[in-house]
Amino acid sequence: MLRLVCIFTLACLLGVFLQSTLIHGTVPSAAAPDVLMILVVIIALRVRTVGAVIGAFCLGLISDFASGQYVGPNAAASVVVFSLVGAIASRVYADRALALMVIVFLCSLAKSFTLFAIYSIYLDRYLLETLQYTFLRILVLEALFSSLVAPLVMRLLLLSQPFRHISRGAGSAAYAWSE
Amino acid sequence: MTGFLRRHALLLTSLLLLTFSFQLMSLSLRYPELPRLGARIVDSGVSPMQKGYHEVSESMKYMWSHYLWLIKVEAERNELVERVKQLEAQNSRLMEYENENKRLRGLLFFSEETGHKGIVASVVGRDSSNWIKTITIDRGSDDGIRPGLAVVDGNAVVGQTTSVTEDSAKVLLLTDNASAIDAIVQSSRASGIAEGGPEDGMLRLRYTEKLEQFQVHPGDRVIASGIDGVFPKGALIGVVHHVDAAVPGLFQHIEVRPSADLYRLENVLVIIPEPPTSGAAAKNATLLQAKPGTDHKSQEPGN
Structure with a gap:
């Protein structure tokens, strides 16, 4: 259990590190792929347990902490994404890269809408007006970049022994990716 | 009861975490120290x-x-x-x-x-x-x-x-939605608040009145007023990009392009304020205002 927590914490920090350096440095646009959200989608596709939803929540929380502005919106959005993917995971054939890309694209849109909805509950009118433009600017671009990166993240994850073990335990066809 | 909880454990945990997230958001707005x-x-x-x-x-x-x-x-x-x-x-x-x-x-x-x-x-x-x-x-x-x-x-x-x-x-960054700097337009001395604007990489100068003596034109320099106690008076915020004085209301609609190239920052200077001494602040302000033609780029040696 402790080993799993350590691996998960390391993965979270690595995700934030990648997001804040390599990804934002490589993509010189306002939007960049959201690696942490991709992780949440992949976890939800493979493992649907109470521990996994808490893990997804923690991923969102770390994303919130990394920004240092508001705590909660990304955590809530991650739980929403996890629940959405969890609800359809058994009905979709997510072993193909294209299927994963479509799911990630839709989840990214769902996450952006959730974030905007949460902000619209809490923030004042002016802040919301400015965030509205950010929302429209990054909505499709972020989803597009994330969906393009998702198969790569999946392949990298399958190189990790603990993830292969978890995937096997969840009875998924994760091996279709590694073959 | 236990059977119900076990059957719907995932759904209940998700709802619980969602509620907790909303609580955290409320707390982070009430206590900015938390984030x-x-x-x-x-x-x-x-x-x-x-x-x-x-x-x-x-x-x-x-x-x-x-x-x-x-x-x-x-x-x-x-x-x-x-x-x-x-x-x-x-x-x-x-x-x-x-x-x-x-x-x-x-x-x-x-x-x-x-x-x-x-x-x-x-x-x-x-x-x-x-x-x-x-x-x-x-x-x-x-x-x-x-x-x-x-x-x-x-x-x-x-x-x-x-x-x-x-x-x-x-x-x-000054372009973030949460950023607000007390500013003045250098030529007309019209004051306002420079806030992160809706357009990417742009600022909006708000609360600048539509008075004749406060006319603002594209190309005017916007500088920090120093009133907020954070930014030294005279520090260059940006250059006026677009002005619309015809909007309804008391204030002009002013868009400002930041002078710092925020996408290509490599080194920055963090200003450590010194304890106030007599006349020092006034001297600093005078030094900066005496250089109306200087901007960020022209200050570099060789330019």
Whole structure:
């Protein structure tokens, strides 16, 4: 259990590190792929347990902490994404890269809408007006970049022994990716 | 009951976590220290990796531009050409030093001209989300940095520090929606609040009245008023890009383009305020205002 927590914490920090350096440095646009959200989608596709939803929540929380502005919106959005993917995971054939890309694209849109909805509950009118433009600017671009990166993240994850073990335990066809 | 809980454990946990998230959002708005504390915890784990990445990428860039390039030249096996290329490489290195020197001089200019003490820091990371505009610098509380300090690039305002760890700090860029700086238009002395605008990389100067003596034109320089106690009076915020005085209401609609190139920041200066001494502030303000023709770029030596 402790080993799993350590691996998960390391993965979270690595995700934030990648997001804040390599990804934002490589993509010189306002939007960049959201690696942490991709992780949440992949976890939800493979493992649907109470521990996994808490893990997804923690991923969102770390994303919130990394920004240092508001705590909660990304955590809530991650739980929403996890629940959405969890609800359809058994009905979709997510072993193909294209299927994963479509799911990630839709989840990214769902996450952006959730974030905007949460902000619209809490923030004042002016802040919301400015965030509205950010929302429209990054909505499709972020989803597009994330969906393009998702198969790569999946392949990298399958190189990790603990993830292969978890995937096997969840009875998924994760091996279709590694073959 | 236990059976129900077990059957719907996933759904109940999700609902519980959602409620908890909303509680956290309320708490973070009520207690701004909470997100800063979280940021400090995450930064203490991530910033060493960011610094490592910064150093490795800089070394790689150096290796690529100075050594691997030369190997290609050697492959041509022409001694003369190789010699020329070596000299070019040396020249390129010297130019790189010169550029770095210019950048650092630009940063120090502000310090020298105004008498404010500052700490030069390198930008080692950017915000992980697309919603918040912050950067991470490689100096922290060990170097005397604390939240709420002004960060400039030359004389151009970059933002202010928010959360600080021992060896790194987060800087909220002036284009972020949450940023607000008390500003004045240098020519007409019209005052307003420079806030992060809806357009990417632009600011909006709000609460500038539609009076005749406060006419604002595109190209006018917008500077910090110094009233907010964070940014020194005269620090350049940006240049007026668009003015619409015909909008309904009491105030003009003014868009400002920031003077600092926020997408290509490499080094910044964090201003450490000194305890107030008699007449020092007035002297600093006079020094800056006496240079109406100077802007961020023209302050660099050689320009």
